[in-house]
Amino acid sequence: MEQAQSLVSVQEVTFGYEEEVILDRVSLEIGAQDFLAIIGPNGGGKTTLLKIILGLLRPWSGRVELGLSGKEIGYVPQFAGFDKSFPLQVFDVVRLGRLGDRGPLRRYSREDNCRVEEVLDRFDLSSVARETIDSLSGGQLQRTLIARALVSEPKILFLDEPLGSVDPESRQVVLGTLEELNRSIPVVVITHDITLFAGMIKQVACINRELFYHPGAEVTPEILEKVYGCPVELVAHGVPHRVLGEHQH
Amino acid sequence: MESLTTLLSFEFVRNAIYAGLLASVLCGVIGTFVVVKRLVFVSGGISHAAFGGLGVCYFLGVEPLAGAATTAVLAALWLGSVGHGRERSRDASIGVLWAVGMAVGAIFIFKTPGYAPNLMTYLFGNILTVERGDVLLTLAFTALVIGLLVLFFEELVAVAFDEEFAKVQGVPVRAFTTLLMVLVALSVVLLIQLVGIILVIALLTIPPVIGLMLTRSFIKVIFLSVVIGAVMTLGGLALSYGFDLPSGPTIVLLGTVLLLMVSLLRRVRREKRLRSPRNAT
Numbered sequence A: 001m002e003q004a005q006s007l008v009s010v011q012e013v014t015f016g017y018e019e020e021v022i023l024d025r026v027s028l029e030i031g032a033q034d035f036l037a038i039i040g041p042n043g044g045g046k047t048t049l050l051k052i053i054l055g056l057l058r059p060w061s062g063r064v065e066l067g068l069s070g071k072e073i074g075y076v077p078q079f080a081g082f083d084k085s086f087p088l089q090v091f092d093v094v095r096l097g098r099l100g101d102r103g104p105l106r107r108y109s110r111e112d113n114c115r116v117e118e119v120l121d122r123f124d125l126s127s128v129a130r131e132t133i134d135s136l137s138g139g140q141l142q143r144t145l146i147a148r149a150l151v152s153e154p155k156i157l158f159l160d161e162p163l164g165s166v167d168p169e170s171r172q173v174v175l176g177t178l179e180e181l182n183r184s185i186p187v188v189v190i191t192h193d194i195t196l197f198a199g200m201i202k203q204v205a206c207i208n209r210e211l212f213y214h215p216g217a218e219v220t221p222e223i224l225e226k227v228y229g230c231p232v233e234l235v236a237h238g239v240p241h242r243v244l245g246e247h248q249h
Numbered sequence B: 001m002e003s004l005t006t007l008l009s010f011e012f013v014r015n016a017i018y019a020g021l022l023a024s025v026l027c028g029v030i031g032t033f034v035v036v037k038r039l040v041f042v043s044g045g046i047s048h049a050a051f052g053g054l055g056v057c058y059f060l061g062v063e064p065l066a067g068a069a070t071t072a073v074l075a076a077l078w079l080g081s082v083g084h085g086r087e088r089s090r091d092a093s094i095g096v097l098w099a100v101g102m103a104v105g106a107i108f109i110f111k112t113p114g115y116a117p118n119l120m121t122y123l124f125g126n127i128l129t130v131e132r133g134d135v136l137l138t139l140a141f142t143a144l145v146i147g148l149l150v151l152f153f154e155e156l157v158a159v160a161f162d163e164e165f166a167k168v169q170g171v172p173v174r175a176f177t178t179l180l181m182v183l184v185a186l187s188v189v190l191l192i193q194l195v196g197i198i199l200v201i202a203l204l205t206i207p208p209v210i211g212l213m214l215t216r217s218f219i220k221v222i223f224l225s226v227v228i229g230a231v232m233t234l235g236g237l238a239l240s241y242g243f244d245l246p247s248g249p250t251i252v253l254l255g256t257v258l259l260l261m262v263s264l265l266r267r268v269r270r271e272k273r274l275r276s277p278r279n280a281t
Helices: A046-051 A088-098 A110-122 A138-150 A169-180 A221-227 A230-237 B001-009 B011-038 B040-060 B064-081 B087-111 B119-124 B130-160 B165-169 B173-214 B218-242 B247-275
Strands: A006-017 A020-031 A037-038 A061-066 A072-077 A158-161 A187-190 A203-207 A212-214
Touching: A020 A046, A020 A061, A020 A158, A020 A203, A046 A061, A046 A158, A046 A187, A046 B040, A072 A138, A072 A169, A072 B165, A088 A110, A088 A138, A088 B011, A088 B130, A110 A138, A138 A158, A138 A169, A169 A187, A187 A212, B011 B040, B011 B130, B011 B173, B011 B218, B040 B087, B040 B173, B064 B087, B064 B173, B087 B119, B119 B173, B130 B165, B130 B173, B165 B173, B173 B218, B173 B247, B218 B247
Parallel strands: A020 A212, A037 A187, A037 A203, A072 A158, A158 A187
Antiparallel strands: A006 A020, A006 A061, A203 A212
């Protein structure tokens, strides 16, 4: 049933760098109401999979179906992929999220600017809107990146370690926003600590070269406890992988 | 005043002034992208590679500028395609290109029969030898650059700032980075006439670096760079005339003095702000 309305479909994707295989025939469906956590050991291929879904990397084989245009995809990268001394103000950075694939000479509209102000307000960034990004704290920068991803009102949101360098206060703002967003759009989050998202996560995909998918119903607090040990488990034993305990069907 | 009018009555002086002003615009626009996108070393590689094409064309009796432009564009396209995300191979490629370009150029110019062109002019430039045709060519190219900037300003900024995010948004990142590299290559070739292969980097970097010290808005950095570039080229021209100095190095050194002054001023201002009783939170 979930398959029928999946928004993203990853089919048998294999990818690697140089000779080394990072992802081995990985398949994944992301449905319209999903809150999917992607977990796994470092170097297991979490970010790589995300970049393939986003079209930033081309898989060796397999297919990715993502029926959305650029502006409909919200993306919050793990590391700011930019130079923090770049001469742009917070307002301008966030507004980049509304760029999309516009034609030549099309400037930002008043509506674009309004949306930017709204989202800045929501993330408590209005006071630094005219500051340059090099003057932001870690939490402010993270909120700026999330604001940039949300300002286009995306139809799906991907976040790579969104709570990595975030102070407790920003963390609450971010979590609250994700919970609210998930009522209308799917959220995909890469994290090394799914306990942070406890109660919100509906599906878990565990990646270590191969992908192990755990559909929603099983993710109870007790299971989350166990999943927290996932990277260790995987590194220690590899397959068969028993992070979520025995499946009871 | 009298002498200034006399001076301006010479066509080569007028051409030099036009060339200097146009160069300022090119440097301001292209240089700002070069600096923020960290293409300084790439630009150096391109300009030295261009010397190879220039030498070959000299030897063959073809327009050297055409050879320089072709080589520069090819070099830019090659560097643009080398190892995305592989900094080391890209870094090394630039170094190889840099040296090979100079070696090829030097050998072909050395082997050119008859009148041996003055190597120094190519290496260090001479704004006073700029001809009317050069000025018109630079004018056309500057107009093209400004046109593209106006058309694609937001895309260019987005790509310069964060290629990955721009790509997710659906911006044709590859096309824009290639465009940027080609524009850098052609700018470098046109600027070679003014300040030469070795000093062209200064004209592309010093104005934006000063601009970045003074403002933190992208568009203002571009405008400031144009103004600073004009001060450099015209001021350098005047000083080189007044003190009988070679124009290229004078332009560069004037820029350096400006750079030092601005950074010193900034430091003084910052210290003053730190000492004044807490106005910062």
